[in-house]
Amino acid sequence: MCxxxxxxxxxxxxxxxxxVDVGGVxxxxxxxxxxDLEEGxxxxxxxxxxxxxxxxxxxxxxxxxFREMAGTEAHT
Amino acid sequence: xxxxxxxxxxxxxxxxWDGMRVLGARVVSRRPQPQxxxxxxxxxxxxxxxxxxxxxxxxxxxxxxxxxxxxGELDAARVRTWQERLRLETVREHLWRLGLDWTQATGxxxxxxxxxxxxxxxxxxxxxxxxxxxxxxxxxxQLYRGAGLETSDAFDPDALQAWIRxxxxxxxxxxxxxxxxxxxxxxxxxxxxxxGASSDLLRELSGRLREDPDYHWRPDWSGQVFEMGPAxxxxxxxxxxxxxxxxxxxxxxxxxxxxxxxxxxxxxxxxGQPATGHLAVRVDGDAVLVAVEMARGTLxxxxxLDAGKIAAYRIVAPTEWNFHPRGACQQGLEGMEATxxxxxxxxxxxxxxxLDPCVRYQxxxxxx
Numbered sequence: 404m405c406x407x408x409x410x411x412x413x414x415x416x417x418x419x420x421x422x423v424d425v426g427g428v429x430x431x432x433x434x435x436x437x438x439d440l441e442e443g444x445x446x447x448x449x450x451x452x453x454x455x456x457x458x459x460x461x462x463x464x465x466x467x468x469f470r471e472m473a474g475t476e477a478h479t
Numbered sequence: 480x481x482x483x484x485x486x487x488x489x490x491x492x493x494x495x496w497d498g499m500r501v502l503g504a505r506v507v508s509r510r511p512q513p514q515x516x517x518x519x520x521x522x523x524x525x526x527x528x529x530x531x532x533x534x535x536x537x538x539x540x541x542x543x544x545x546x547x548x549x550x551g552e553l554d555a556a557r558v559r560t561w562q563e564r565l566r567l568e569t570v571r572e573h574l575w576r577l578g579l580d581w582t583q584a585t586g587x588x589x590x591x592x593x594x595x596x597x598x599x600x601x602x603x604x605x606x607x608x609x610x611x612x613x614x615x616x617x618x619x620x621q622l623y624r625g626a627g628l629e630t631s632d633a634f635d636p637d638a639l640q641a642w643i644r645x646x647x648x649x650x651x652x653x654x655x656x657x658x659x660x661x662x663x664x665x666x667x668x669x670x671x672x673x674x675g676a677s678s679d680l681l682r683e684l685s686g687r688l689r690e691d692p693d694y695h696w697r698p699d700w701s702g703q704v705f706e707m708g709p710a711x712x713x714x715x716x717x718x719x720x721x722x723x724x725x726x727x728x729x730x731x732x733x734x735x736x737x738x739x740x741x742x743x744x745x746x747x748x749x750x751g752q753p754a755t756g757h758l759a760v761r762v763d764g765d766a767v768l769v770a771v772e773m774a775r776g777t778l779x780x781x782x783x784l785d786a787g788k789i790a791a792y793r794i795v796a797p798t799e800w801n802f803h804p805r806g807a808c809q810q811g812l813e814g815m816e817a818t819x820x821x822x823x824x825x826x827x828x829x830x831x832x833x834l835d836p837c838v839r840y841q842x843x844x845x846x847x
Contacts (some may be wrong), residue, residue, distance in 0.1 A: 405837045406511075407534035408635045418564075443650060449534045450580065465531050469698050472532075 408469060409445045409462035412453075421453070490802045490840040492601050492831075493502070494812055496823055497846060504812035508802040509696060510838055517792045522548035522767075522782060525789060535575065536837060538568040539773035540794075542758070543780040550760045562754035563605055565773060566744060569756075571597040571846040572774035573709075573741040574618075577653060580832060581734070585656040589648050593618050599729050608751050615748035622650040624744055632743035633713070634735060643823035650738065661731035665811030665830035669704060670801070671711035672777060681761040685768045688781045695795045697803055706807040707776025707797040708835060710736035730811075730833035765790075775835055776800065799832045820844060 412434075414422040419435045423446065434440050434453045445462035446453035457465065493505040513532060517525045527547045530541035542561040546553065571594060578590035596614065597604075604611035625646045627638045643654040673680075680700055687694045698704075705711065710733045714726075747754070755770040766783040776797030783791040802808045811830050817823035824842060831840050 405536060407532060407537060421730045423511060435591055436598055438599075447534050452579065468516060468528065468532060472511055472513065 406469070407447045407465065409457050409465050410448055411462075412440055412442055412444045412446060414442060414465060415440055423448070423453075483793060487684070490798070490808075490831075490838055491843070492808070492812065492827065492840055492845045493845065494815075494823075494827070495846040496817070496820075496844055497689060499559070499816065499818060501812055501815040501817075501823070502846065504809050504815075506802050506804055506806065506809040506812070508799055508836075508838075510798075512695070512792070512794060514792050517782075517789045519788050521788055522784070525792065535572060536568070536773060536775070536778070538564050539771055539778050540780075543769050543771050543772070543778055543794075546758060546771065547767050547780050547782055548770065550767045551764055553760060558758055559753060560605075561758060561771070562756045565756045565758075565771060566747070566754035567597060567601055567604060567611075569774040570615075570744050570748070571601075571740065571745070573737050576737060576832075576835060577650065577734075577741070581653055581657060584829065584832060585653065585660070587653060588649075612749050612751050615745040619742065619749060622648055624648050626651070626742075628739075632739050632746065634739060640734070652737070657734060658731065660829055661734060661833065662729065664730040664826060665808075665815065665833060666727055666729045667807060667810030667813070669710075669714065669726045670705050670807075671714040672700075672705035672707050674712060678761075681686050681759060681768055681770060684770075684779055684795065685761055685763045685766060685781065688795070689763070689766060689783065692791075695793045695799060698795050698799050704803045704806045705800055707738040707800050708733065708736070709774075711776065712736075712772075713739065728807075730830055734835040736754050741752070754765040773797070775837060796837060798836045798838065802836055808836075 410423040410425050411467070412421050413424050413429060414432070414433065416422060419433055420431050421434045421440060422429050422431050425448070432448055432451055432453055437446060437453045437456055440446065440456065442455065445457040445459060447455050447457065489509070491507045494501045495503040513529060516528060525540065526544040529544040530537045533540045542565060546561065549557070574593045574597065579594060591676045600610070600614070604614065625648070626642050627635065643651045643658065682699055684698070708729070710728060714735050757770070759770045761768045765785070766781065767780045768779060770777050770779050778797065779795040781793045781795070782789050800806055808831065812827065815823070815826055815830070817826050823844065827842055
C-alpha cells in the first residue's frame with residue numbers, strides 16, 4: 404500500500420542525488436535507480452529512492468487522484 | 480513506505496518503557512482506502528486507477544484489481560501471466576529490502592544494481608524467459624555462492640553461521656552484520672497464516688468485509704491474528720493447512736526466511752519454471768473477493784457492486800495483519816529490552832523492518 408505520490412525534481416545534485424519537492428517541502432533523494440533525470444521531471448519515490456519517472460500529464464492525473472482521495476478521506 | 484503527505488497514513492507505535500524494557504506496546508495502523516475514488520465506477524476502471532496509486536506493490540494491486548474485474552472469466556493463460564508478474568515483483572521486493580534497506584540500516588554499501596535491473600527490464604523478462612533465467616542465475620551465484628543451498632532452499636542453521644563467517648558475498652556480509660542485531664529481537668509467539676488463502680478464509684473475509692466497514696483495519700480469522708510474509712509462507716507450507724502453530728519467532732528468522740525465499744524464487748526463474756503464487760477468487764452474490772500472494776503476504780481486494788457500479792471497495796493489505804493491535808509487531812515489542820532510548824529506537828526500527836510494513840511508522844516512547 405505504498406502510495407505512488409509523484410514529486411517534482413527541483414535540482415539534480417549529482418549522479419546519485421536530487422532535490423525534490425514533496426508537498427512544498429524540499430528533500431534530497433537517491434536517483435541512482437532512474438536514468439537521466441532532469442530538473443522539472445516527475446518521479447515516484449519509495450523510501451528515499453526515485454523509482455520511476457512520469458511525464459507531467461501523467462503526474463498531474465495521478466496527483467489529482469490523490470487530491471480527490473485526501474479530500475474525501477478527511478470526511479470519512 | 481513512500482513519500483510523505485497527509486494521504487499516506489502511518490503505522491503508529493506507542494511503547495511504555497521503564498529504561499530497561501518495554502512494559503506495554505500499542506500498535507495502530509490507519510491508512511487511506513481508495514473507496515472514495517472508486518465508488519460509482521465500474522471494476523475495469525478500478526483496475527486502471529489502482530496500479531497508479533501504489534508504488535512498489537503496484538503490480539500486486541493491479542493484478543488483484545484486474546482479477547476482480549474479470550472474476551467471472553478467469554482463464555489459465557491470464558492467471559499464469561499474473562503469477563509471473565507477482566513473482567518478479569516479489570523478487571524485486573526481497574532484493575530491495577535486503578540490498579537497499581538493510582544495507583542502509585547497517586552502514587553497508589547498497590546493492591542497487593539488481594533492483595535497478597528489475598525496474599527497467601521487467602517487461603523484457605516477462606517476455607523472454609531465457610533473459611530472466613540468465614539474470615537470475617547471475618544474481619543467485621553472486622549472492623549465494625558457497626551457501627550450501629544446492630539441494631534445498633532452507634539453511635541448515637550451523638552451515639549458515641559458517642557460511643556468513645567465511646564467505647565473501649554481499650549477502651553473507653550483510654547477514655554477518657545483521658546476525659548480532661537480530662537474533663532474539665522482537666521475539667514473540669509465531670502464528671503464521673496458513674499457506675494459500677483457503678476457502679474457509681475467503682468465506683470469512685467476504686462475510687466480515689460486507690458486515691463490518693472497519694474490518695480491513697483490524698482483520699482476524701475466527702478471532703486469530705496471523706502473521707504474513709516469507710517466514711509465515713515457509714512455516715505455513717511446512718504445516719500444510721490450518722491455524723495452530725505456537726512456536727516463537729524473532730527478527731533474524733524473518734530475515735533469513737526472506738533470504739531463503741529469494742533463493743527459491745531465483746532458482747525457479749533460473750530453471751525456467753512457471754510461477755505458482757496463490758491467486759483465488761470468491762463471488763458472493765453482488766460481491767467479489769480476490770486474494771493474491773505478494774511479497775508481504777496475502778493481499779485482498781473486495782468489492783460490492785450495485786447495478787454494475789462499485790458501491791464499496793476495500794483492500795486488506797498484509798501490513799494490517801502484522802501491525803494489528805494484537806499482531807506480530809505488538810507481540811515482539813512487549814518485553815523488548817533496551818538500556819537507552821537510542822538503543823530502543825534502533826531495536827524497534829529493526830523489528831519493524833523485519834516485519835516490513837508498506838508505510839512509514841511513528842514511534843512514541845513514554846514512561847522512562
